[in-house]
Amino acid sequence: MSVADSTVSGSGQDRPTRPPNKEQPRRFLVPLLLPAVILLALLSIYPFVWLIYMSFNAVGLAPGAPNEFVGLDNWSKLFGDSQYWASWGILAKYSGVSMVLEVGLGTLLAVLINRSKHEKLLITILLMPMMMAPVVAGLLWQYLYNGTFGWYFWLLRSLGLLDGGTILGSSDHALWAIVAVDVWEWTPLVALIVLSGLKLVPTDQLEASWMDGAGPVRSFFQVALPSIKSSLLIAILLRFMDNIRIIDHFIALTGGGPANSTKLLPLYLYEQSFSFFELGYGSSIALTLLLVTILLGKFVVATFEEREPKIAKKDEELV
Incomplete structure (x- = not known):
């Protein structure tokens, strides 16, 4: 007798029970x-x-x-706004350099920390910059960059890398100084994501690679890297979504200066909306930023979805 046909007694009569x-x-x-x-x-x-x-x-x-x-006046104004297009260029430069450095250094840190003797301690230390609010991190680095008592200012002047002026007061150095702050604070996030991916790398494949005479570098690129591509793509997506709307470090360090050399698009949007109270024009800027974010995000996600079947197929062939 099946479970559906079984009955239980209740209130003097039998009733069918619900299948589990x-x-x-x-x-x-x-x-x-x-x-x-x-x-x-x-x-x-x-x-x-x-x-x-x-x-x-x-x-x-x-x-x-x-x-x-006003119809399309706000949108047509975008095409003739030179600062709008310059802000896009600054944003692209900032996001591109930051992501390349963060992904590269984060992957290197993850490889060095993975299965090390003091792995737990190193992970704890690695988490410390991430625990700090971005504005607080910006204020901290503002003291380090200070032209009077800043330690980094003194170090760069001593090494001859800074000829004159201050770090944040130079249009040639200000943007890269903020990139350093972002790399310092968010490289640990990439390292943790990649480290979680390294934990899933098949040990037998690594041992087989070593038995074939492959060194650590070759084993990483041939065995580990294909296995952590999904983790890398997730890290790139997260950092891209954060970098394209970054504003905290810029407000705390330069406010868009000097000479608008660090006025990237989110900061320009903030200025138009809440300093000049051009909410209509600011809305059109925000929508273009949102549209580009969605399109690039979908591109990264599509790349992630295309990689997954290829990796799975490769693993099946190895088995």
Whole structure:
């Protein structure tokens, strides 16, 4: 007799029992998820729709200020705004250099820490910069860069790498100084992600590579690297999403100066919206930034999805 046919006694009569692990009706999912869906809609969809509305209007902040419909004026203004395009260039330069350094140094740190004698202690030390708020990290490095008592300023002057002026006061050095702050604070995140991927590298494949006479470098590129490509792509995606909207370090260190050499797009957006109160124009800038972020994010995710089947297929062939 099957479980479905079995009966239990209750209240003087037999009734059929429900088979174990039976899937619950999907109609219960709607009332359970509806409060969360409504909350997410209020927090994300409504502001997004309002952002689109403001991009076609001249929005004032003063009480009773009229919201005048201007059509595509805010969008057409973007094409003739030289600072808008210069801010895109600064953002691309900052994000590209930061991600290359963070991914490269993070991978190197993960390889050095993996299976070392003091791995737990090194991971604890590695986490310390990440525990600091970005604004606090910016203020800390502002003291280190200070032209009067900053230790890094003194070191660079002693080595002859800084001829005159200050680090943050030079348009040639300010952007790279902020890149150093970002690399210092967020390289540990990449290292932890890559380290988690290294823990999943098959030991038998590494041992087989060593038996074939491959050295540590060759074993890493031939065995470990294909296995941690997913971890690397996740790290790149996370850092890209963070770098393209970075503003904390720039406000704390330079405020966009000197001579707008560090005024990247998020900072320019902040300036237009909350310093000049051009909320309509700022909304159009925000939407372009959002669109580029979504497109590049989808590209990274698509690359991640394409890599996964190739890695799985390669593992099946080895087996």
